[in-house]
Amino acid sequence: MEFIKILTSKTLFLAIFLLFSFMAPGVDAADKENCLMCHKYRQIGRIDEKGRKRSYFVSENIYANAVHRNVPCRDCHTYIDKLPHDPVTQEVNCANECHIKPPFSNENFSHKKIIDVYNRSVHGSKDDDSAELKAAKPYCKYCHLNPIYTRVDEQRIAFEETLSRCLNCHERKGVTQAYKHITHRLRSKTSRSPQEIVQLCAKNCHADLVLMKKLKVSRESMEAVKTYNESIHGKAIGLGSQTAADCVSCHATSSIHDIYKKDEPHATVNKANLVKTCKQCHENVTERFAQIDVHSEIGPHEKPFLYSVNVILGFVFYGSVFSLIGLAMLESYGRRKDGISMQIVRGTSWRGESKRKKSK
Amino acid sequence: MSTSSENIAASSKEAGADEYYTYVEGVGNIPRDIYKYVKSDPLGDLPRYSYHIVIQHFLTFITFLILAATGLTLHFASLWWAPLVMKLFGGPDTARLIHRIAAALMVIASVYHLITIIGGTLHKIMTKKFNINRTQIPLIKDAHDMVHDIKYFLGKEEQRPKMYKFMYKQKLHYVAILWGTFVLVSAGTSLLFPETMATIWPNPRFGQDLARLMHADEAIMAITVIVFWHWSNVHLVPGRFPLQWSFLTGRITREHQIEEHFLEYVYNLKEFPEEREYMKKILRENGYDTN
Numbered sequence: 001m002e003f004i005k006i007l008t009s010k011t012l013f014l015a016i017f018l019l020f021s022f023m024a025p026g027v028d029a030a031d032k033e034n035c036l037m038c039h040k041y042r043q044i045g046r047i048d049e050k051g052r053k054r055s056y057f058v059s060e061n062i063y064a065n066a067v068h069r070n071v072p073c074r075d076c077h078t079y080i081d082k083l084p085h086d087p088v089t090q091e092v093n094c095a096n097e098c099h100i101k102p103p104f105s106n107e108n109f110s111h112k113k114i115i116d117v118y119n120r121s122v123h124g125s126k127d128d129d130s131a132e133l134k135a136a137k138p139y140c141k142y143c144h145l146n147p148i149y150t151r152v153d154e155q156r157i158a159f160e161e162t163l164s165r166c167l168n169c170h171e172r173k174g175v176t177q178a179y180k181h182i183t184h185r186l187r188s189k190t191s192r193s194p195q196e197i198v199q200l201c202a203k204n205c206h207a208d209l210v211l212m213k214k215l216k217v218s219r220e221s222m223e224a225v226k227t228y229n230e231s232i233h234g235k236a237i238g239l240g241s242q243t244a245a246d247c248v249s250c251h252a253t254s255s256i257h258d259i260y261k262k263d264e265p266h267a268t269v270n271k272a273n274l275v276k277t278c279k280q281c282h283e284n285v286t287e288r289f290a291q292i293d294v295h296s297e298i299g300p301h302e303k304p305f306l307y308s309v310n311v312i313l314g315f316v317f318y319g320s321v322f323s324l325i326g327l328a329m330l331e332s333y334g335r336r337k338d339g340i341s342m343q344i345v346r347g348t349s350w351r352g353e354s355k356r357k358k359s360k
Numbered sequence: 361m362s363t364s365s366e367n368i369a370a371s372s373k374e375a376g377a378d379e380y381y382t383y384v385e386g387v388g389n390i391p392r393d394i395y396k397y398v399k400s401d402p403l404g405d406l407p408r409y410s411y412h413i414v415i416q417h418f419l420t421f422i423t424f425l426i427l428a429a430t431g432l433t434l435h436f437a438s439l440w441w442a443p444l445v446m447k448l449f450g451g452p453d454t455a456r457l458i459h460r461i462a463a464a465l466m467v468i469a470s471v472y473h474l475i476t477i478i479g480g481t482l483h484k485i486m487t488k489k490f491n492i493n494r495t496q497i498p499l500i501k502d503a504h505d506m507v508h509d510i511k512y513f514l515g516k517e518e519q520r521p522k523m524y525k526f527m528y529k530q531k532l533h534y535v536a537i538l539w540g541t542f543v544l545v546s547a548g549t550s551l552l553f554p555e556t557m558a559t560i561w562p563n564p565r566f567g568q569d570l571a572r573l574m575h576a577d578e579a580i581m582a583i584t585v586i587v588f589w590h591w592s593n594v595h596l597v598p599g600r601f602p603l604q605w606s607f608l609t610g611r612i613t614r615e616h617q618i619e620e621h622f623l624e625y626v627y628n629l630k631e632f633p634e635e636r637e638y639m640k641k642i643l644r645e646n647g648y649d650t651n
Contacts, residue, residue: 232551232572235437241452282555289558292568306569310577317581324589327510327529332597334513339396340598347399348615349599356515 035073036060038084071098094140103178115140118257122264133215136205143200189254189280194237194246198228201247220295227295250277250294380519382622384629387639388650392519394639395618397646404611406628406635408525412476414610419469421607426462428583430455435576463548470541493524494624498535502528522622533590540582547575 038044039058048054063069074080075098079090095115097108118124123137162183166175184191192200206212207225228234228247236244251259253268260267268277274290282289298306339352381389409417433445434452449455484490492499506528508521526534550557550571561567594604599616606612617625629636640650 229438232434235434236452236456238437239434239443239446239452243453284555286555286558288561288564289555291563291565292554292558293565296569296572298569298573303569306566306573309570310573313573313577313581317577317584321581321584321588324585325592328589328593328597330510330513334515336598337515342598342601344400344402344599344613344615347401348396349400350396350615 032072033074070100075099111140114255114257117255120266121257121259122261123257123259136211136215138205188242190246190248190256194242194244194249195240197246197248198234198237201225223297224295227297231294231296233294245281249280378517378519382522382626384626384636384639387629387636388643389648390626390639390643391648392522392622394642394646395615398614398618398638398642400613400615402613403605404609405614406612406617406625406632407610408606408612408617409610410476410480411610412472414608416469416473416476417607419472420466423462423466423469424582424586427459427466428579430459430462431579432583434459435580460552463545463552466541467545470545494526494627496526496531496534498528498531502531520619520622523620523624525621525624525627527620529593533585536582536585540578543574543578544582547571547578551575 036058039056040060042057044057045053045055068076076092076094076096077088078093078096079088095110095112097110097112100109101107102109125134125137129137163176163179166179190197202225206221209222212222229238233245237246248256248259251267251269258266258268260270262269262271264270265272267273271290275285275287278285278290297303298310300307337355339350339354341349341351343349345351380392382392383389429445430449433442433449433455436442446452446455449458481490481495493501505521505523508517509528511517512520547570550561550568554568557567557571558564594600594607595602599619604613604616612621614625617628629639643650
């Protein structure tokens with residue numbers, strides 16, 4: 001009986017514990033039109049014309065913690081005007097105005113401003129682009145893929161202490177997110193780590209030499225990833241440095257999206273702007289300093305003199321190392337034959353008999 | 361005393377390096393292969409390096425290992441072991457600092473060495489003890505010694521050449537270290553202070569590329585030579601295995617001194633009466649004449 005008592009009390013405890021752990025935290029995403037009525041079901045989806053399985057499930061929990069949690073669905077999915085809606089054929093336009101008003105402003109929020117900057121940059125779609133180039137150019141979601149819509153973790157520098165001052169007046173929920181939103185942009189040029197930036201630029205795109213060749217990019221662009229990875233910036237980033245330069249450190253201003261070809265006057269890597277660009281990290285930058293090659297490739301065509309120096313040094317290096325090792329081996333062979341042992345034992349290492357032909 | 365030892369050195373050279381017996385006043389005729397019969401203390405019997413040199417070697421050797429470990433990891437950043445070693449040093453940003461501190465220490469050790477060498481040489485010149493044969497300066501004799509020695513290793517000569525305090529191998533290595541340190545320090549300075557060096561280099565683009573190239577190539581060469589040649593030469597070859605204590609004690613074993621630095625041993629005989637007595641005893645035991 002005693003045993004059953006304990007068992008029941010334990011079971012009760014476990015049941016209460018499980019009940020609490022399954023209770024979802026308060027979800028208050030901006031779903032005024034109740035889209036989640038259907039989209040909350042895990043199984044919602046279909047097999048499309050191409051035979052691919054499409055899931056239309058929206059996780060309430062993830063959505064409630066995502067960056068777009070306060071944006072009503074139809075602010076982005078504007079083409080939906082009836083219920084049940086037609087199959088979606090249009091992509092979301094990130095330049096839409098949404099019904100969110102940022103603090104201290106009466107205008108509706110929109111990504112339009114940065115999209116304009118982006119469209120002017122080398123990655124923006126241009127009218128005279130070839131079809132291949134148009135297809136290859138990245139769009140917002142290519143970089144802002146945000147796989148599960150997680151926010152950047154910003155708990156590094158005196159987070160709680162600083163935040164506690166905000167909480168004197170503001171409510172925790174909103175201000176925590178606003179604080180994180182601002183501070184992670186204050187820490188460094190990008191909220192992503194330099195490693196992620198390099199990955200984003202290189203993987204599937206700038207490191208894809210077949211694609212790059214198809215797009216007829218310049219020789220420098222073809223080798224850009226390789227030469228970056230061989231440079232001191234690239235090696236340090238590859239090993240986990242957080243301070244060395246990544247791609248956008250040099251190729252964009254603080255608006256990140258304004259990447260231009262180097263012969264355009266706006267480009268940060270244009271000769272006229274190089275001093276300013278290098279100055280972000282290096283002190284006392286001069287015109288002469290800006291001449292230093294960042295994506296340096298020492299090949300037979302680019303830098304024949306340095307390339308030949310490198311080859312000659314290689315020969316000298318292998319030649320001397322192997323001849324020195326050869327000398328040491330010959331020396332040991334000769335001395336062993338003359339009767340030396342490996343170790344000094346009882347005061348001498350010359351314990352053996354000389355096996356040389358002529359001996360005194 | 362020093363002048364007389366010079367005379368002996370000179371006379372033995374004139375008498376021919378191939379002579380089996382070398383006459384030393386107060387001892388007698390010393391056969392070239394007497395090193396096979398002497399007793400040695402593994403920690404060293406005869407002085408070779410001053411404590412300055414021992415400290416300098418120790419500083420250089422510790423900083424060299426640190427520089428090699430951090431530098432190679434950065435150079436071979438794409439290899440699988442690089443991130444693991446980098447973690448040991450606390451990430452590339454810390455490793456960079458460690459590399460620079462070690463480099464500064466190595467430069468200090470090099471300057472210390474130059475001061476002791478130049479100062480010591482000046483002192484010797486002033487007290488008329490200077491003997492070019494006992495220095496690291498490469499001479500034509502070293503080329504002859506090398507040919508002679510290789511012939512001995514191949515069994516075509518009866519005995520090893522009679523060499524001074526520094527033999528051809530050591531002089532080669534010393535010149536290589538001078539050159540290597542110069543290249544590594546100057547190229548490293550260029551990499552550390554690119555802003556300043558850009559104002560000095562006639563063509564900064566070329567200069568910086570050259571510095572990057574030379575720093576890496578020279579460092580890898582230095583590391584390879586140290587690991588595969590220097591360490592085997594001083595610690596692994598027969599007679600030196602498992603450890604030659606000279607780099608800590610500053611002293612050399614008697615058999616090593618006679619075998620590879622015979623003329624320096626003659627100098628030692630002139631300097632130390634007890635060494636003369638010991639040599640006489642050994643000669644008598646092995647049936648040679650003494651005086």
